[in-house]
Amino acid sequence: MTNGSTLVRAKELYKYFPIYAGLTSRHVADVRAVDGVSFSIEEGETLGLVGESGSGKTTVGRLLLRLLPATKGEILFEERDVLAMNRTQIRRLRRAMQIIFQDPFASLNPRMTVGEIVAEPLRIHGLASGKGIEDRVRELLELVGLQPYHANRYPHEFSGGQRQRVGVARALAVNPKFIVCDEPVSALDVSIQAQVINLLEDLQAKFRLTYLFIAHDLSVVRHISTRVAVMYVGKIVELADRDELYQNPLHPYTQALLSAIPIPDPVLEKRRKRIVLTGDIPSPVNPPPGCRFHTRCPVAFERCTIEEPPLREYAPGHFAACHWVEEHGGRGPDLT
Amino acid sequence: MRLLEVENLRTIFRTEDGPVTAVNGLTFGLDAGETLGIVGESGSGKSVTALSIMRLLARNATVTADRIALLGENLPDKSEAEMRRIRGYKIAMIFQDPMTSLNPVLTIGEQIAEAVRLHLGLNKREARDRAVEMLHKVRIPLPEKRLGDYPHQFSGGMRQRVMIAMALSCNPQLLIADEPTTALDVTIQAQVLELMNDLQRETGAAIILITHDLGVVAEFCRNVLVMYGGNMVEYATAEQIFGAPRMPYTQGLLASLPRLDDREHRRLDPIAGQPPNLLRLPRGCAFAPRCAYRMPICDTPVPLYDFGHGHMARCYLYDERARDQRPPAAQALPVVPAGSAPR
Numbered sequence: 074m075t076n077g078s079t080l081v082r083a084k085e086l087y088k089y090f091p092i093y094a095g096l097t098s099r100h101v102a103d104v105r106a107v108d109g110v111s112f113s114i115e116e117g118e119t120l121g122l123v124g125e126s127g128s129g130k131t132t133v134g135r136l137l138l139r140l141l142p143a144t145k146g147e148i149l150f151e152e153r154d155v156l157a158m159n160r161t162q163i164r165r166l167r168r169a170m171q172i173i174f175q176d177p178f179a180s181l182n183p184r185m186t187v188g189e190i191v192a193e194p195l196r197i198h199g200l201a202s203g204k205g206i207e208d209r210v211r212e213l214l215e216l217v218g219l220q221p222y223h224a225n226r227y228p229h230e231f232s233g234g235q236r237q238r239v240g241v242a243r244a245l246a247v248n249p250k251f252i253v254c255d256e257p258v259s260a261l262d263v264s265i266q267a268q269v270i271n272l273l274e275d276l277q278a279k280f281r282l283t284y285l286f287i288a289h290d291l292s293v294v295r296h297i298s299t300r301v302a303v304m305y306v307g308k309i310v311e312l313a314d315r316d317e318l319y320q321n322p323l324h325p326y327t328q329a330l331l332s333a334i335p336i337p338d339p340v341l342e343k344r345r346k347r348i349v350l351t352g353d354i355p356s357p358v359n360p361p362p363g364c365r366f367h368t369r370c371p372v373a374f375e376r377c378t379i380e381e382p383p384l385r386e387y388a389p390g391h392f393a394a395c396h397w398v399e400e401h402g403g404r405g406p407d408l409t
Numbered sequence: 410m411r412l413l414e415v416e417n418l419r420t421i422f423r424t425e426d427g428p429v430t431a432v433n434g435l436t437f438g439l440d441a442g443e444t445l446g447i448v449g450e451s452g453s454g455k456s457v458t459a460l461s462i463m464r465l466l467a468r469n470a471t472v473t474a475d476r477i478a479l480l481g482e483n484l485p486d487k488s489e490a491e492m493r494r495i496r497g498y499k500i501a502m503i504f505q506d507p508m509t510s511l512n513p514v515l516t517i518g519e520q521i522a523e524a525v526r527l528h529l530g531l532n533k534r535e536a537r538d539r540a541v542e543m544l545h546k547v548r549i550p551l552p553e554k555r556l557g558d559y560p561h562q563f564s565g566g567m568r569q570r571v572m573i574a575m576a577l578s579c580n581p582q583l584l585i586a587d588e589p590t591t592a593l594d595v596t597i598q599a600q601v602l603e604l605m606n607d608l609q610r611e612t613g614a615a616i617i618l619i620t621h622d623l624g625v626v627a628e629f630c631r632n633v634l635v636m637y638g639g640n641m642v643e644y645a646t647a648e649q650i651f652g653a654p655r656m657p658y659t660q661g662l663l664a665s666l667p668r669l670d671d672r673e674h675r676r677l678d679p680i681a682g683q684p685p686n687l688l689r690l691p692r693g694c695a696f697a698p699r700c701a702y703r704m705p706i707c708d709t710p711v712p713l714y715d716f717g718h719g720h721m722a723r724c725y726l727y728d729e730r731a732r733d734q735r736p737p738a739a740q741a742l743p744v745v746p747a748g749s750a751p752r
Contacts, residue, residue, distance in 0.1 A: 125596065125597075126565075126594055232683045232684070235683070262450035262621065262684065263621065263623070264679060265679070265683075265684075266679075267666070267667075267678065267679035268681075270667070270677055271679060289595070291595075291669055292624075292666070292667045292669045292671075295669060296671065296677070297667075319669070329596060333596050333598065334595055335622070335629075336624055336668060336670055337623040337627045337666060337668065338668075338670075339627040339628075339648050340651075340652070341627075341670070342627050347603070349596075349600055350599070353566055354564075354594065354597075
């Protein structure tokens, strides 16, 4: 699927949200949403980014598009430095990278018709005018499985799945290369989810799109991704090819996460062993020292409480950040 | 005698756009100690079913039923005061969002104590002891200390465990859990499901688990009721539902689901179209407009068909009369007798 050229590269990316308190609005702490994250996305691939609430996965997506300013780090898009760009350059960049949001209710302006919503990026970027806009809107609506007459309707007249199609049409309007899909199917019913997933796959094949697919549903991520990165409290703890990650997870957190997903098959479920983690996900305001997962990790030892494990490559393309794995010759623990 | 028997439940909401039929003649039941999963998508009527039984709906709802019997006692005959003695005592309920179902200005201890003082008649001291015992049971660390904390001082998973502690504090015969883990992260969901499993084994309470997550049902439930357009379309054991689903909607749901254990990339097979409009439910099968096997007979009201071993499905594909209308792909299906709903 890929031709080996890197489209997006993030290096040591940080995003701290300051917390102010008291009468003088003193800076008291930071929410360390993204805390030193590096990865690359190859042209034509889908990188899945999974994690639980507070892991920082949504923030990573917004940083790449510069919808949020990064605290520190480097983002390269086609080898160009995104964080150094001025407003004009950013605007041009947004023609190449787009985003689809989770909530198809909150991300469409209720006072605009669907036609106006899809036409807006065309106007902003001066890609079409007059009759050209109308034609292009019709073409885009058909592309995502809607009817041309839907252009005159308002978002509230549509179901969740149809609205998400409008969001996809809007993202496609500028012919982007790269789309951040931020939980695009999480708000949809199961029977509608599959329609939108198939649509995203079809469009990727048709236009050679590159996706960053952010989700908490590991079954959906397995289905759609080429490679998968797992985040935990602001850090990537494991990154590998899709099948490698799901069949041979190294990091104890990835193992626990995968074992926690119930499979819709009661016969299989009875045979499966589940790793039930104790405790809660730590706060990104005050993450534990050393490895962030050590407070819940069944195999943590002293080193994990002091020293932060680096993300290291243990097999070709298979990265993990775990002292246990390092001290056991690149093997993951057997937790089941 | 079955623990709960619901017959011909119908719930209609008056709205500005006209009457919305949320539950459309539902009949089902469950035994003491059973786990029944009710699955369906948004608007299928699964939550409204629970709220109708509990009589917790707003005034624009009209609930009718031939019978809603808890151990033989017909709930619609009860006065509001009698219902208050049943809710929280005989039938307890937990909701999706533990933050909005806990009172933010009362401590956790006060909220648990309130229920046991009212229903079990315990004095202040006994109620406090009971609250500590329950928090301990749901594995809240240092329960004596946490008793004085307010809901916002707990994480989402802990709040849901507090809700479970509260719900089980009066030893209810039936616990209705409406999407209890939907708002939780997966590792926390695993904790909560394991806890519910353990507590059920210990207390013997029957559980109705309402969810849209088929994986959770496969893990947790003995029997499964699938709802679509306000009524039951299939009912069976979990093994039957997942192993040999009969209703095209159930089959479609399973085919449209990406699975964690999919080895090969397989194209998902979505169900075409959109969920039904509850303002205009069709007379016949509510799923017919989206069904690949649609036949002329599907536009008339559909009875249930009995596949044996308690497996029921509401679909004309298995009717003798529809034999010559079946599409080629369905020619080989068996014909089975019409049955009655599981009471």
